[in-house]
Amino acid sequence: MNRLNADAVSKAHAANFGFEPIGSVFAPGRVNLIGDHTDYNDGYVFPVALEIGTFIAYSRNTSGRVRARSMNMEAQLERDVMAPAFGDWLDYVIGALQALSLNTGVTLPSGLDLTIGSTVPTGASVSSSAALQVATLRAAVEAFGLDISPETLAQVAQNSENNYVGVNCGLMDQMASSTGKPGWALFFDTMTLETTLEPLPTTHSFVTLHSGLSRQLTSGAYNERRTQCETAAAQLGVPSLRTATLDQVDALTGKTRARARHVVTENARVLKARNALTAGDLDGFGALMTESHWSLSRDFETSTREVDALVESCLSRSAQGARITGAGFGGCIVALVKAGEEAALVDSLRLAHPTAWHVATSTGLPDPTKDQRG
């Protein structure tokens, strides 16, 4: 599906529905460089929008229904905009449109015909669902001429994921998809909702690699982690783990203590990593990534033996840092290497990790000052 682009999706729309689309939109997937399982604790995250993402060609229709063709699934589904969740891929589309009405008070004047094509692997911790929901919202915004900010769109997409799809996620993925840009790391304070784009270095690359093991975000383990963090905060008498200190966390016991320790140390690592990136200290950044991995593996228990082994293999080759990214429980890792060493790293893993594959490479733009935000 890597040859998918706006043109291919528009052509498929015309072939499938018998008329040209009004337009097409794109929303990217993301890789998180550092700061995992912090967003639902009011903490800090540092993701990067990827070049891969979801394309949607769209037209208005005269019914109150959504007709959607998935190029990836080679399937078409049709449902009322107000229909309840069915447990299939169209839920992400319908959920986003319902949340748009609920969150912004906008009444959609008609239904939509959509042709969807995605280059983001699903169940891989690179935000295929946020990309689909943000792309759906962008299509609705364009199709109906709505005036809604990218930040609000991110919140609408999160609302859909939380209340319609049923994953109690934070706001990182949707914010990265809606306001992030390839070549820039998005520093996002999930408490104040402040975002800043920091240019990635051109001297190094962040290589996203799939372990070959997909995960199930709805499987309950993610929601269980969130509940454990909320329990820790309640036991400490703080509104969220954002304000907890390590000394306080030491008074907790068992899993509650380990989960809270990850969140508190991870927030501190994100702040240090941002400073390291802006200071050009990539060795420092890499070391923080690796520390983050072991915190996620040992304290938060969201890694797997295979993912740990893949991280170790990257570190024993040319990577200056490596870590599991996103929700975890399988999925992708991200490794930091010097520019020019990306392909050699991927090649060197083939024998020991036959199921692993290269998903994306993120690096700085040649002249980021020319690339204004927007």
Ligand code: GLA
């Ligand atoms: C998933 C969620 C995010 C975030 C990450 C872990 O991607 O959607 O909100 O919690 O896991 O950092």
